[in-house]
Amino acid sequence: MNNMCEAFNREILEHMKKPIITLLEGIKHYITKRMASQKELLHGYTGSICPKIQLVIEKNKKQTQGWSPTWHGDDDLSIFGVTNDIETYFVYLNKEACSCRKWDLSGITCCHVIACIWNIKKQPKSTFMDTYSNIMYPTNGPQLWPIDDLNTMTPSVMRRATGRLKKHRNNMNDEPTNPHILQTRFSTVTYAKCGAMRHNKRSCKGKKAAGKAIPKDGNKSKNTKKVKGGKGTKKSKEKQTEITQSSQAPQPTQE
Structure with a gap:
């Protein structure tokens, strides 16, 4: 571009x-x-081409040193072979093509083409003036436009789309990411005891994962209810010890 x-x-x-x-x-x-x-x-302006393009051409002129063009005998004086004893390129002046592809891609003559033009003493065309030679003619306003008999075209009904409005464009595939924006990365969530995914403590079946030790009865804990005053409580144990101590105490003898 x-x-x-x-x-x-x-x-x-x-x-x-x-x-x-x-x-x-x-x-x-x-x-x-x-x-x-x-x-x-x-x-x-007295030049024949654009000022910025002229700077590029002047740079390419200096690079023609060491390149020797050879005409291949066509009638149009357009087919040349350019070499510097190490590399060789093919130049076709009439088709504006060079095998190095710089002339094809940028439209600016490369050092190989300039060497061929100097060899035949050809002058470049003045295309900078021709770029702005055409003009755009003015047009009348809507009040002078012809009226047709067709139905008036009305705009479509504006409906708000669901969701949040989009404000940013889609990035290209080869476009680099913004280093100042933190990328959202979703980490894998696993259950800590078995190391598997998609379940928790309630739905875990106790399957052993690699490097994880799981008890034989699985991860399920037994629900035991403690009743006040029942067996196994601290108060009941204290009562039992008092009874045993009283039963084992020596009874008084009668004289």
């Missing part, structure tokens, strides 16, 4: 939420102003 596409995408953001006709009118006015302002800048 070049700078022109990035600038265009940035400017149309404010028109994206508008109706279709208002959106197109806003884009048209932006393009008209953009082309008019660029034409004013061109009056004081």
Whole structure:
């Protein structure tokens, strides 16, 4: 994506939420102003190509040192082989192609193509002026549009969707994640005694997991009820000891 596409995408953001006709009118006015302002800048520019592209070409010109082109005898003077005794590339000027693929991808001539152009003493075309040579003609407003006999198109009924409104776009597959946002990771929850998942103390059947020791009777605990004053309580044990001590005490003798 070049700078022109990035600038265009940035400017149309404010028109994206508008109706279709208002959106197109806003884009048209932006393009008209953009082309008019660029034409004013061109009056004081003497070059034949864009200034930034000119810097790239000047850099590629310095890299042509050591490359020797060889014409292969075609009638159009467009087929060349360029080599530096180590690497060899094929250049086709009429098709604007080079086997290094830099010219195909960026549209800017690489050092191999520049060496071929210098060999045949060919001049590049002035395409910078042709970029803004066309104009966009103005259009009348809605009050002068022709009226048709068809039914008026009404907008669809706006219904609010269920759930929370979406505010963020979907990330691309090759887009890096934001390092400042903590990713939500769901950990596996297991029961501590058996180490298995999807159950707790009530539903655990006592299956032994690897490295876990489980009692023979499982994880179920016996529900024993303690009754006040019953057997096994502290009070009942104290009463039993008192009775045994009184029964074992020596009885007084009669004289």
